[in-house]
Amino acid sequence: MIIPIRCASCGKPIAQLWGDYQRRTAQGESAKTVMDELGLVRYCCRAQFMGHVDLIDEIAKFKKG
Amino acid sequence: MEIKLLSQDKTQVRVVVKGTTPAEMNTYRRTVLTTLPAMAIDTVEFVENSSALYDEMLAHRLGLVVLKTDTESYFEKAKCKCKGAGCARCTLELTLEVEGPGIVYAEQLKSKDPAVIPVHGKTPLVKLLDNQKVKLIAHAILSTGQEHIKFSPGLLYYQGYPQIKVGAVKNPEAIAEMCPTNVFEADSKKLTVKNKEACILCMACVDASKGDVEVSGSATDFILTIEPWGQLTPGQMVDGCVDALHEQIDALSEEIKKLK
Ligand SMILES: [Zn+2]
Ligand SMILES: [Zn+2]
Numbered sequence: 001m002i003i004p005i006r007c008a009s010c011g012k013p014i015a016q017l018w019g020d021y022q023r024r025t026a027q028g029e030s031a032k033t034v035m036d037e038l039g040l041v042r043y044c045c046r047a048q049f050m051g052h053v054d055l056i057d058e059i060a061k062f063k064k065g
Numbered sequence: 066m067e068i069k070l071l072s073q074d075k076t077q078v079r080v081v082v083k084g085t086t087p088a089e090m091n092t093y094r095r096t097v098l099t100t101l102p103a104m105a106i107d108t109v110e111f112v113e114n115s116s117a118l119y120d121e122m123l124a125h126r127l128g129l130v131v132l133k134t135d136t137e138s139y140f141e142k143a144k145c146k147c148k149g150a151g152c153a154r155c156t157l158e159l160t161l162e163v164e165g166p167g168i169v170y171a172e173q174l175k176s177k178d179p180a181v182i183p184v185h186g187k188t189p190l191v192k193l194l195d196n197q198k199v200k201l202i203a204h205a206i207l208s209t210g211q212e213h214i215k216f217s218p219g220l221l222y223y224q225g226y227p228q229i230k231v232g233a234v235k236n237p238e239a240i241a242e243m244c245p246t247n248v249f250e251a252d253s254k255k256l257t258v259k260n261k262e263a264c265i266l267c268m269a270c271v272d273a274s275k276g277d278v279e280v281s282g283s284a285t286d287f288i289l290t291i292e293p294w295g296q297l298t299p300g301q302m303v304d305g306c307v308d309a310l311h312e313q314i315d316a317l318s319e320e321i322k323k324l325k
Contacts, residue, residue, distance in 0.1 A: 060193075
């Protein structure tokens with residue numbers, strides 16, 4: 001839906017890094033390099049980014065029931 | 066106990082602690098996690114929310130936002146003069162009023178106290194389409210990780226100090242290549258330990274060398290890592306941890322005295 005504010009496992013704040021990650025991977029940089037440089041060391045935090053799909057743009061078109 | 070600073074940067078501080086026990090290290094870890102006060106948003110009143118996120122979801126996201134904490138001018142609600150009713154010494158009001166389209170960032174929260182603001186301003190809270198609107202009043206309080214993990218100021222964790230024995234290794238270059246933290250240096254004949262303190266005890270070298278390299282973590286010496294989320298500095302975390310422990314030990318000895 002929307003990137004979690006913190007890593008669900010270790011609690012590190014990660015949402016502020018998502019914009020950078022998205023922009024840089026779209027430009028063709030590898031996810032590994034970007035995450036290393038953003039300081040996402042543990043695999044729990046890396047999993048949050050790798051498994052995330054921004055669905056809020058789609059969902060926002062529909063009314064909340 | 067002997068303490069040596071290993072490294073220090075924006076995100077973490079690493080220290081070598083020698084001559085102690087796992088029990089003592091674990092006490093520090095748990096104290097930092099549960100008893101240090103930090104600020105976080107605790108209640109949210111919604112005036113309007115036509116975003117895609119339900120009120121509860123947005124309130125939850127707001128709660129997890131890291132706020133710069135001023136432990137000097139705020140008190141925990143239970144210890145405050147107002148006895149938990151809520152006043153300026155224990156509760157801080159933040160407001161948010163935004164209209165779409167666009168991403169709403171944590172920096173758009175208007176705090177009544179300029180000293181207590183989101184640490185990471187670029188934290189996306191919600192994304193709004195045209196005509197969508199969010200208006201809310203949030204209340205931040207000072208509390209501890211015991212009540213909710215969002216009040217925890219960071220992590221303190223430890224590992225046994227790496228003890229690495231290199232025997233007669235057949236494929237030194239392959240093993241040096243395999244180590245994820247580049248602990249070894251190798252030529253075609255010899256494997257040497259270059260950066261012992263980087264070892265995370267993953268045992269990849271032990272498996273690859275079929276036991277020719279031996280790795281273990283010490284039970285008396287440790288590498289301690291302090292990783293603050295941003296509410297407090299690493300120094301404040303250690304000071305607070307020691308104070309909280311002293312308080313607990315004093316309380317315990319008082320109780321024991323009463324038994325006699
Ligand atoms: Zn994590
Ligand atoms: Zn009060």
